[in-house]
Amino acid sequence: MSFEPVWGAPIAWYLFLAGLGGGAFITSAFLRWKHPEAHGMRFAGHIIAPVVVIIGLFLLMFDAEAGLHNPLRFALLLHNPCSVMTWGVVFLAAFVIIALITLLLDCLKKQVPVWLEIAGSVFAVCVGAYTGALLGVCQTFPLWNNALLPILFLVSAVSTGMSSVLLVGGLKFPKEFDSVGVLKKFHYCFPIIELVLVASLCFITSYNSVAGFESVMSLVCGNWAVLFWLGFIVVGLVAPTAVETWLLFISKPGFEETPKAHYIGAAADAGVLIGGFLLRFLIVVAALPVALV
Numbered sequence: 001m002s003f004e005p006v007w008g009a010p011i012a013w014y015l016f017l018a019g020l021g022g023g024a025f026i027t028s029a030f031l032r033w034k035h036p037e038a039h040g041m042r043f044a045g046h047i048i049a050p051v052v053v054i055i056g057l058f059l060l061m062f063d064a065e066a067g068l069h070n071p072l073r074f075a076l077l078l079h080n081p082c083s084v085m086t087w088g089v090v091f092l093a094a095f096v097i098i099a100l101i102t103l104l105l106d107c108l109k110k111q112v113p114v115w116l117e118i119a120g121s122v123f124a125v126c127v128g129a130y131t132g133a134l135l136g137v138c139q140t141f142p143l144w145n146n147a148l149l150p151i152l153f154l155v156s157a158v159s160t161g162m163s164s165v166l167l168v169g170g171l172k173f174p175k176e177f178d179s180v181g182v183l184k185k186f187h188y189c190f191p192i193i194e195l196v197l198v199a200s201l202c203f204i205t206s207y208n209s210v211a212g213f214e215s216v217m218s219l220v221c222g223n224w225a226v227l228f229w230l231g232f233i234v235v236g237l238v239a240p241t242a243v244e245t246w247l248l249f250i251s252k253p254g255f256e257e258t259p260k261a262h263y264i265g266a267a268a269d270a271g272v273l274i275g276g277f278l279l280r281f282l283i284v285v286a287a288l289p290v291a292l293v
Contacts, residue, residue, distance in 0.1 A: 010059045012281035015131045016160070017056030018092065019153055020276065022124035023161015025049035025099055027183070029121045031165075035180045040173035045165045046106050050099035053127070057092065084137045088130045095123040128157035135283065142212030143205050143287040152197040153280070159190035160276035163269040170262040170269070178257045188244050191237045191272065198279070211290045218286045228282055236275010243268040
């Protein structure tokens with residue numbers, strides 16, 4: 001008899017930090033393309049990317065006790081090219097190496113090659129999608145075994161990565177923050193897309209099995225309902241979207257560039273980060289397995 005792994009908060013943090021790091025790197029690459037003058041914000045993204053992913057990997061090793069006591073056992077993950085875990089190790093290792101090299105070049109005030117930033121962005125996308133595929137291989141958990149999950153986690157990864165860079169920009173580099181209008185408007189779409197994907201995931205999962213229905217019910221009206229609606233939906237998606245709508249399209253001309261607006265925007269970005277973690281935590285803890293006979 002085989003048993004599926006049961007994961008908790010450490011894995012949720014790992015999934016969140018891995019996606020956040022990939023999203024931060026993608027944001028830095030986007031800034032190079034559309035806002036090359038935002039040097040401070042780009043550098044912030046290059047710092048965030050490897051640091052948070054490395055922290056997430058340590059959390060993964062701590063949760064996987066065998067790997068904690070004998071890290072060399074993680075090398076065994078590389079022997080099966082058909083495994084999602086194997087590809088995850090490859091994506092994470094390649095991304096961390098590229099992100100660290102990029103950060104070193106930035107610290108040395110040297111130009112980061114375009115090809116290196118493109119390669120890093122490709123692996124960042126792979127890391128963001130892999131965090132969803134990692135859960136999806138557990139076929140007995142309907143909430144995880146859904147093709148939408150890697151897409152949802154990738155969208156959330158880019159959204160949280162952009163929020164982290166914008167948060168630092170609004171507090172530390174206000175002049176650069178005021179000049180990155182394209183990034184702000186691009187980021188504005190992601191919580192809306194995420195909301196649509198979450199609704200679709202819940203709808204599809206609730207109809208594919210009894211376990212799927214019960215998992216969704218535990219989110220929307222069960223044990224995790226308060227955290228889901230207030231924490232994830234309101235704080236993580238609706239409130240940031242409402243704030244950004246006001247700042248970008250409704251507020252008086254010039255208000256967006258004031259210190260008050262910077263702090264309000266930083267609060268909205270912090271909400272997106274909270275929502276990004278809660279998304280992964282709730283997906284991990286609310287999933288119920290199909291009953292095996």
